[in-house]
Amino acid sequence: MSVRGLDVGTDNLDLIRDVSFSVAAGERVGLIGESGSGKSLTALALLGLLPEGVRAGGSVRLAGAGFDLVGASERQMSKVRGNRMAMVFQEPMTALNPVMQVGDQVAEVMLLHGRQPDRRTARRTAVEMLAKVRLPDPQRAARAYPHQLSGGQRQRVVLAIALANDPAVLLCDEPTTALDVTVQAHMLDLILTGVTERDAALLFITHDLAVVATVCQRVMVMYGGRIVESGPIDEVFTRPRHPYTRGLLDASDMEAVDARGRLHTIPGTVPAAGRFPDGCVFRNRCAHATQQCVHVPSLESQGPRAHACWHPVEDPA
Numbered sequence: 001m002s003v004r005g006l007d008v009g010t011d012n013l014d015l016i017r018d019v020s021f022s023v024a025a026g027e028r029v030g031l032i033g034e035s036g037s038g039k040s041l042t043a044l045a046l047l048g049l050l051p052e053g054v055r056a057g058g059s060v061r062l063a064g065a066g067f068d069l070v071g072a073s074e075r076q077m078s079k080v081r082g083n084r085m086a087m088v089f090q091e092p093m094t095a096l097n098p099v100m101q102v103g104d105q106v107a108e109v110m111l112l113h114g115r116q117p118d119r120r121t122a123r124r125t126a127v128e129m130l131a132k133v134r135l136p137d138p139q140r141a142a143r144a145y146p147h148q149l150s151g152g153q154r155q156r157v158v159l160a161i162a163l164a165n166d167p168a169v170l171l172c173d174e175p176t177t178a179l180d181v182t183v184q185a186h187m188l189d190l191i192l193t194g195v196t197e198r199d200a201a202l203l204f205i206t207h208d209l210a211v212v213a214t215v216c217q218r219v220m221v222m223y224g225g226r227i228v229e230s231g232p233i234d235e236v237f238t239r240p241r242h243p244y245t246r247g248l249l250d251a252s253d254m255e256a257v258d259a260r261g262r263l264h265t266i267p268g269t270v271p272a273a274g275r276f277p278d279g280c281v282f283r284n285r286c287a288h289a290t291q292q293c294v295h296v297p298s299l300e301s302q303g304p305r306a307h308a309c310w311h312p313v314e315d316p317a
């Protein structure tokens with residue numbers, strides 16, 4: 001996916017200005033920034049789902065789509081959404097149809113894009129998809145309505161729907177924010193496994209710097225509707241160039257563990273941005289590291305920058 005000079009605004013307000021970036025197949029890119037910086041609008045613009053009265057300019061190209069997504073017709077976009085490009089939103093309840101069994105909702109998206117020959121086959125594949133996102137008793141879960149599932153289970157269904165047509169690009173906007181701590185780690189694991197299996201590009205929006213360091217290879221920092229800094233996680237978190245990035249790091253709860261396992265933080269204080277040694281693993285600070293450590297299995301095989309454990313921000317430190 002290639003985004004060039006993306007502008008988003010209303011008649012009298014510029015909300016996003018001149019945003020350009022690319023995400024390659026198999027690449028995982030994070031988008032961070034304070035509330036209101038324009039992260040969600042960026043994702044919505046890519047999907048052609050901007051609110052009434054908000055318009056996009058510039059160019060968004062998607063390999064295999066054959067047209068510019070900016071300015072594409074609703075008919076063209078409906079072929080892309082949920083198919084070549086899919087999204088997981090923060091709140092699963094709003095993404096699901098409350099009066100339809102979840103198995104049918106997964107089947108529906110496959111039938112809509114012609115990925116399954118008939119309803120019976122689609123329904124069977126839907127159960128397999130629900131098993132892949134590790135819903136307990138997927139046969140039974142398929143017959144459930146959204147309100148009969150927990151928040152974490154609902155978000156798994158949303159992910160199953162998003163992955164059902166093997167998208168080339170998966171957009172995630174704070175997909176774990178509404179979930180409790182352990183469930184968050186499982187969800188990250190499922191997202192990572194899902195994109196890795198499909199060699200899909202991932203754009204991951206979060207306010208949690210440790211999550212972005214855990215999930216992504218590159219990060220883009222958004223401020224006031226612009227991308228003010230971007231680069232590999234290690235580089236941006238170790239040597240932030242923009243004062244806003246430095247501020248974000250200073251205000252975060254992160255700690256860094258270097259290659260020798262030494263912890264680079266002073267208890268009770270925030271690690272000073274720019275002072276993390278090279279090769280550090282980043283995570284959120286947690287007072288009871290070993291007990292509270294949440295393992296994300298798919299992350300443990302990701303090489304020297306692997307993050308064996310992840311400490312959610314909400315942990316009482």
Ligand SMILES: Nc1ncnc2c1ncn2[C@@H]1O[C@H](COP(=O)(O)OP(=O)(O)OP(=O)(O)O)[C@@H](O)[C@H]1O
Nearest residue numbers: 010015033034035036037038039040041042051054
């Ligand atoms: N429909 C709209 N009309 C006018 N302004 C809007 C509209 N939707 C969003 N905005 C403004 O656009 C800016 C960017 O909003 P956006 O939701 O993208 O921020 P964000 O970085 O995703 O924040 P958060 O982390 O809180 O979700 C904000 O200033 C917001 O008030």
